[in-house]
Amino acid sequence: MNLHFPYPDAPVGIFDSGVGGLSVLRHIRALLPHEHLIYVADSGFAPYGDKPADVVAERCFAIADLLVAQGAKALVVACNTATVSAVRLMRTRYPDLAIVGVEPGLKPAAAATRNGKVGVLATERTLAGAKFLKLRDQIAEATGAQFLLQPCQGLADQIEFGELDSDETTAMLRRYIAPLLAQGADTLVLGCTHYPLVQASIEDVIASCGGRDVALIDTGDAVARQLGRLLEAAGLLRAFDAQVPARLTAYTSASATALSAAFNSLIGIDPPVQETSFALPRTAGHI
Structure with a gap:
């Protein structure tokens, strides 16, 4: 079990097997414009849909560990396959985090x-x-x-x-x-x-x-609203701060240039993007 104590100014972590989660990210930015966001695209391992469930779960845990290390106060699993494969175990692994999955509407x-x-x-x-x-x-x-x-x-x-x-x-x-x-x-x-x-x-x-x-x-709006409800219920909504505007950073397990191009072409923004790798846990079931 991981002990984690979130606070309102902490970021929300959002991840997907690749660029698909940008469709959810844009709804979150529209509904919760004051929140700091971190987006992770596991494009180096995409797609998840043809991978065994335990392998997908391992990737999800590794990405979640990265986001928690960055101080995330909530996690949005912006991928249907990852939600099916891992969201239940993730809620056990991180009992102090608001975790929102996606499912077909x-x-x-x-x-x-x-x-x-x-x-x-x-x-x-x-x-x-x-x-x-x-x-x-x-x-x-x-x-x-x-x-x-x-x-x-x-x-x-x-x-x-x-x-x-x-x-x-x-x-x-x-x-x-x-x-x-x-x-x-x-x-x-x-x-x-x-x-x-x-x-x-x-x-x-x-x-x-x-x-x-x-x-x-498209269920992206419903996901954003559920995230907002959970943050509000936990007293974790970030207030507007003119001195510290909301920031968005991104990580990818593939090409930073490719993810930057996707941000620009798909949702019209240009956040900083870093390439990274994920340290996989020993087994997906290890929580």
């Missing part, structure tokens, strides 16, 4: 659908997870919504490589989205944090397939 999707048919775009690991399947069954029973699951092999990779509107990415999106629309889905859940970064391309594909009034569900 099935509940808001069930509320948004007009005909009861919801397509879910996500990685194979997310869609196969017991937690996800339990959530799907609970919401389906409560609302009558039908969830059409579509694994999107390779899509997160394309986004990670910066192929946001390439012919290959467009073809991939059409291959995954068209069958859902053909089955009548009027709502699509973007069930990986990478996917909102290609929302414009998704909308173009929907239009090219004849889709009309298809709602897209």
